[in-house]
Amino acid sequence: MEKVRCAVLGATGVVGQNFLRLLVDHPYFELAAICASDMRIGQSLKSAKEQIDGGIPKAFADIIFDPIDVGVLVDKKIKIAFSALPADVAKNVEKEAAKQGIKIFSNAGAYRMDKDVPILIPEINHAHLDIVKQQDTPGYIVTNANCTTTGLTMALLPILPFGIRKMVVASYQAISGAGYPGLPALDIFGNVIPYIQNEEPKLRRETTKICGTFQNGAIVPADWEVYAHCIRVQTVIGHLISVHIELDSQPTREEVKQAIVNYTSPPEVAGLPTAPEQTILFSEEPDRPQPRYDVLLGAPERARGMAIFIGRLEVERNIIRFVTLSNNLVRGAAGGSVLNAELAYRKGLL
Ligand SMILES: NC(=O)c1ccc[n+]([C@@H]2O[C@H](COP(=O)([O-])OP(=O)(O)OC[C@H]3O[C@@H](n4cnc5c(N)ncnc54)[C@H](OP(=O)(O)O)[C@@H]3O)[C@@H](O)[C@H]2O)c1
Known part of the structure; x- marks a missing residue:
């Protein structure tokens, strides 16, 4: 063809x-x-x-x-x-x-x-x-x-069925997120900058639009409260986000873990050339995900960098906490x- x-x-x-x-x-x-x-x-x-x-x-x-x-x-x-x-x-x-x-x-x-x-x-x-x-x-x-919104919303996919009420997130964003040549070296080298212009409002409004329902030809945004701190760190590629979600329900940790591990893409997406075979990867290792090791995940070869990674899962009553990592230049762009x-x-x- x-x-x-x-x-x-x-x-x-x-x-x-x-x-x-x-x-x-x-x-x-x-x-x-x-x-x-x-x-x-x-x-x-x-x-x-x-x-x-x-x-x-x-x-x-x-x-x-x-x-x-x-x-x-x-x-x-x-x-x-x-x-x-x-x-x-x-x-x-x-x-x-x-x-x-x-x-x-x-x-x-x-x-x-x-x-x-x-x-x-x-x-x-x-x-x-x-x-x-x-x-x-x-x-x-x-x-x-x-790019940060993409990583966050992808990580919400297995959580959606538990009913989201509110979330508080902190992102640790790589310097490539600012493009080339990006930030002056003297601003970022050996430093962490707790402000990225316009990033926090974007994260809030885009997340609720993306996760909104499509009713009578219009997108109705999700009615969640989203609070964010977006922080620039001196990694090169990969935005790490610490996520804290208040739910409508009280699942066990095992139920949430199984929802993450068993997540599969909808049939509309499965098999597209750049769709990863496994969209969400999960680890129980206490020190993962890390941008240095985990930012190019996704198979087949064409989909490298398209999978996201969730780790550090904690569940207490109706609160879920985890850390997620996504490739800002590939999945996020x-x-x-x-x-x-x-x-x-x-x-x-x-
Ligand atoms: N970096 C990320 O992680 C990321 C993620 C998601 C979305 N985005 C968005 O994606 C877009 C590109 O980001 P980037 O990080 O790739 O930026 P970048 O590295 O600064 O690249 C910008 C590109 O735009 C071209 N350009 C600049 N001014 C132009 C003009 N007046 N007319 C025509 N072309 C012009 C540049 O060409 P020259 O080289 O010739 O100047 C370059 O090709 C931005 O809107 C950014 O917000 C970036």
Whole structure:
């Protein structure tokens, strides 16, 4: 079957280069255009500074950067665009591309809270994808959550049946979450910064939207209370989150553990090329998960970094506590977007 022609917008950044890696030999998508800032126009991808293990994929090294011009993308018959642009740039480009019939799978925050734009995490809310039919453009915009929100909401999947009332979380977020070049070394080296601009409000509002129900064509946010502290630490990749949840019910620790261990993805997601065979990994080891060892989990090879990891589980009466880890660049960004596009492909929405 003919592959869908796609573009990566922001292809030089830490998220953009993870898109490149995930698009090598992709069974549904064919990379046909790349864009970044104007200074790249006319250069080849191999001139970009490497941000991923293994470097710029050889298969794409000679692709030439196009200007961020929707007309050029249309001329190149681009059907979908993976966006790793800063939010202010994405705001114009993504809407303009959707007006020209391009389907956008975006990591940027510009449109996440629009009522007809899903924040899609297929394992949780694959049904929300249908809301794109309400967008008044021939193309559409689908977003990913903020990278910390993704890790948190994925970890809630097995907990949802116990009834969530309130949660208090503290994140320990890697420096790659700030992109390249990111924070000045003198700010973060040997340091912990207890504030990340806009992160805590995003975590609250995105979590309840993602876990909301889809009723009569609208997303109704979950009515949970969410309290967050988001903290920058000097790890490179992987956001660790300490989670404290108040439930409606009083399960035993064994019941919660079994719900985590036996969690399986919904059939809508299972078997998609970038979906991990086991979405949630669990350990009883008291010192796991750790970003250094656990950030690239997920099988098959294409899904490395797409699984999340839960450890340190404690259950007392109606309170659950655990620590969870997710890969901010893969599950929390590029891999999440590719999985969203694969779901759209499976649902006949491309
Ligand atoms: N890092 C994460 O963990 C993470 C997770 C989830 C979502 N996100 C979101 O994903 C997006 C990309 O993040 P990132 O961490 O990959 O950032 P990054 O490393 O700073 O990369 C930004 C990309 O955007 C391009 N760009 C910057 N200004 C531009 C302009 N005016 N016109 C066209 N292209 C421009 C850059 O191109 P040049 O190299 O040519 O400047 C680069 O390719 C952001 O919206 C971010 O909030 C990031």
